[in-house]
Amino acid sequence: MKRILIGVAWPYANGPIHIGQVGGCYLPPDIFRRYHKMKGNEVLMVSGSDQHGTPVTVTAEEEGLTPKETAEKYHQINSKALKDLGVDFTLFTYTMNDTHKRVARDIFKTLYEKDHIYMDTMETFYCPHCEKFLPDRYVIGTCPECGQEEIDGDQCDECGALLDPEDLIEPECKHCGGRPELKESEHFFLRLSAFQEKLEEYVEDKDHWKNHVLNFTKGWLDEGLEDRPISRDMEWGIPVPVEGYEEKKIYVWFEAVIGYLSTSIKWSEETDGDWTKFWKDPDAEHYYFLAKDNIPFHTIIWPAMLMGYDEDLNLPYDVPANQYMRLGGEQFSTSRGIIVSLPDVLRDFDSDAVRYYITTIMPETKDTNFTWDEFQEKINSELVGNLGNFIHRVLSFTHSNFDETPEAGELEERDTEVIEEIEKRVEAISEKLEGRKFNKGLKELTALSRTGNKYFNDKAPWEEVDEDKESAGTTINISLRIVKALCVTGAPYLPDSMDELWVYLEQEGSVHEQDWKEAIEPIETGIELDEPEPLYEKIDLSEMREETDLRNSLERLDLRVGEISKVQEHPNADKLYICRVDMGEEERTLVAGLKPYYDKEQMEDKKIAVVANLEPAKLRGIESEGMMLAAQSDDKVSLLEPRGNVGENIKGTGPGAEMISFDDFEEYELKTVKKEDGKIIADDVVNLIDAETFKAKEEEEEEEGKEVERVGVALIDDEDNALLLKDSEGVVRLDEELPPGSEVM
Ligand SMILES: [Zn+2]
Ligand SMILES: [Zn+2]
Known part of the structure; x- marks a missing residue:
């Protein structure tokens, strides 16, 4: 151990x-x-x-x-x-x-007391306009190494160079865009130079390190280590534990x-x-x-x-x-908007599919590229087409032809070869995992699965089973051994699906609790297998893309939950109310033409959906800082009534969304919808894209024997794809239900 x-x-x-x-x-x-x-x-x-x-x-x-x-x-x-x-x-x-x-x-203090940390003055950037020191990321400029513009002062996202803000070409203050100047300030320094020899000794026996790691480290050591400042002039962080310097x-x-x-x-x-x-x-x-x-x-x-x-x-x-x-050849970077977030990816795909593809392109020795086309290709042809397919064929054939897992009879040369290959591949996977070569380990795993597919094809148990059931039993026994080996050795890579497979194999506990050696043990015979479901699903990205476009449109709307705190009549207009709305962090004034439809008392304390990133517009002399959403059908009007917390975003609309104009707003069509036969119904049938909430409700209500008909609000594009508006409490509904297809604005 x-x-x-x-x-x-x-x-x-x-x-x-x-x-x-x-x-x-x-x-x-x-x-x-x-x-x-x-x-x-x-x-x-x-x-x-x-x-x-x-x-x-x-x-x-x-x-x-x-x-x-x-x-x-x-x-x-x-x-x-x-x-x-x-x-x-x-x-x-x-x-x-x-x-x-x-x-x-304690570490800072101890190093300071042992004189590994000392104080000295250094020049750091100071913005005369903002009247403050600018720690690293508050200075932006051009990378001196690769020429990338608008990078942060501590590190270049593009080439990975570690920087000090003074290294930047054309430095700018992040707050005001002005030119910062260098000014002296006292700082604490780690006496790294004193560790030069000890670190050289430490690295000496690190031949097991990856080449690029060792080379990078030796490069730093060869240049000679320099002491490094380890304090900052800023408010947020752990105060320096030295009396009189807690501000740093x-x-x-x-x-x-x-x-x-x-x-x-x-x-x-x-x-x-x-x-x-x-x-x-x-x-x-x-x-x-x-x-x-x-x-x-x-x-x-x-x-x-x-x-x-x-x-x-x-x-x-x-x-x-x-x-x-x-991603598609570009460095992920939040600041340049090239980002695919893990929560987004996991919302759309199974975690094991994501783990599989990413392992195949893990950048172990060189930079690699994530592309969505390759993601679809590899999941469909390798994970579904090879690994998933082999496992499913064996399990379902066993289930339909054998009451219980069969014994192996007399082994032919082909059978013993395959058993030897199981042992060889399991050993190889082990070796790769031990050596941190995860990508190669997965290749061994898929190679074993390919061997399984070939063996199953060559032996054709569907023919054997009629002529010689014992011989078919041998083929199945050995195929199941391969499945079991894949399950145990695949568990570190594909934890959810392999645990599911462990259950299909009628094994006790979780595959993750097994000893690694279990991979090469024969399967138990005499066990009845359940009918299996495929472990993996094919991916169709064209469907996903439409959804992504629609989501991006919704992302541009900063839609938030507000609560009306006060309603007044507009002095210069018959139909308008002036409302003060609590938006959580702030209060806003919204002008809304709801007087013909709502009494003042009905509106007070009501939660509403507010488009918060509209440029302010004057309505009869009063500035409206946004818009509350309501649905309209003939002469009826109903406010959208979110149930989430005040200030919270409705459906993925992010903070920092740009201001959009009223013209932009017309690109979107918001409509009331209802769900029927797996479709979202507006005035016409539209494609159901995001209806997890509906689905869950539907199942719940079907169980209770209720009829399902619920009205929500969806964003609809010109191809009739729909995205439901949701907050933390579920689908955003209306105050009063209006027929599906009612316009919302
Ligand atoms: Zn400034
Ligand atoms: Zn760079």
Whole structure:
């Protein structure tokens, strides 16, 4: 039994994790963890949300939230997304937790007391117009390495270069666009230069590191290490634990890596675990999974911090950093709008399909490309066409032709060859997983499945079964052995579907609790198998694309739940009301032509749907800061009545959406709809795209024996695709139900 600590790079809590990061650093450690657990090793896998630093404050400003709110929001979103992907940490925490703050302060203080940290002055950017110092991401400019424009001052998203804001060509203040100037300020520095020799020694026996990781690290060492500033002039973050300097904050890269240790300690505090078994027993191995832009923090800076803090702590054994996974050739980047978020992808696809494709293009040695066409191709031809197909053929043939799993009779040469191949492939998969070559391991798995398909075709048990049932039984017995081997060795890669398969094989417990060696054990005979459902489904992207377009249209509408606090009659108009509306963070004035349809009292305290990103427009002299949505049919008008929390977005409409004009608004058609026979009915039949909520309701009500007819509101495009409006309480309904097809505006 080995003890293994797996550290996973801390995602910034400034946006949803994107699929590039999944291939880069979140999926590999989960596959590794699941494998080692089946090998009987004790694994501690830790990570969490990186909640401090400028990435969070910049986003908070853009979203009109406090840094704490932003940090909490994306921690929730990302924890859920990773969980939905099946990435299962021992503990996934966040840097605002007290244990982390305590450990981070202690490490800083200890290093300061031991003189590994010292104070000095340095020149940093200061904006004379804004009258403040500008920490890293508050300066933008052109990358000196690759020429990419408008990059942040700490790092280039395009080429991965680590920067200081002073390196930027044409630097600008992010707040005002003005030219910042350099000004002296006192800061704390990590005396990295003093660790040069010790780090050279540390790297000496790291021949098992990937070439690009070793080369990058040696490159830094060859250039000679320089001391690095580790404090920032900003409000958000962990205060520097030195008296008189609490106004300064610990720089986020110095602080976040400490999370590996603090989370292990937190795990000890919360369970009966003992973190020192992982950190102080020299036999425990530490693996850190991250993307290439994080290499020096984990191969140089973190080891130096550990050496300086406590010599008994284990240093990284391996840092299997990946290269970049790009999207259609471009680097994922929130700032340039090239982003496909993990929550979005998981809303549309099964997690195992996502895990499968991403593993096939995992950027283990070079940059790779995620493309939707290839995603569809690989899922349909490989996951469904090869692996899923083989498993399904064997299970359904067994179910329809054998009352129970048959014994193997006399083996022919072909049979023994296949049994040998099972053992060989399982060994190879094991070797690849051990060596962090996940992509190659999956190739061995699909090769075994291809062998299975070929064997099944060649032996043609559907012919054998009539002529010689015993011989057909042998074929089935061996085919089931292949299925079982695929199930056990596939479990780290495809955790949900392989667990489902384990049940189809009528095995006890979960496949994830099995010993790895179970992969080559013969199957139990005499077991009755249930009729199987296919494990995987084909993907049709053309359908998805229409949905995506429609979603994007809806994304552009900033639609929010508001609550009317006060209604007044418009002094200069007969039909207009002037309403004060509580939007959560703010109050707004909306002018609405509802006087003929609603009494003032009916409207007060009512929740309404507000289009919040319309440019303000004057209506008879009073400025309306948005629009409340209502449906109209003949002479009846009914307000949309969301039930979610005040201020919350309705259906994926994001903060930071651009202002749209009234003209733009006409591109969309909002209509009341009802569901009938699996279609959304407006005035004409439209295609049902997003009706999970309807579906759930329908099932619920069918069970109760009720007739299903519900009116909601949908966004409809010119091809009659519909997207229902929803908030956290479900489909947005009307105050009073109007017939389907009623226009909403
Ligand atoms: Zn400025
Ligand atoms: Zn660059």
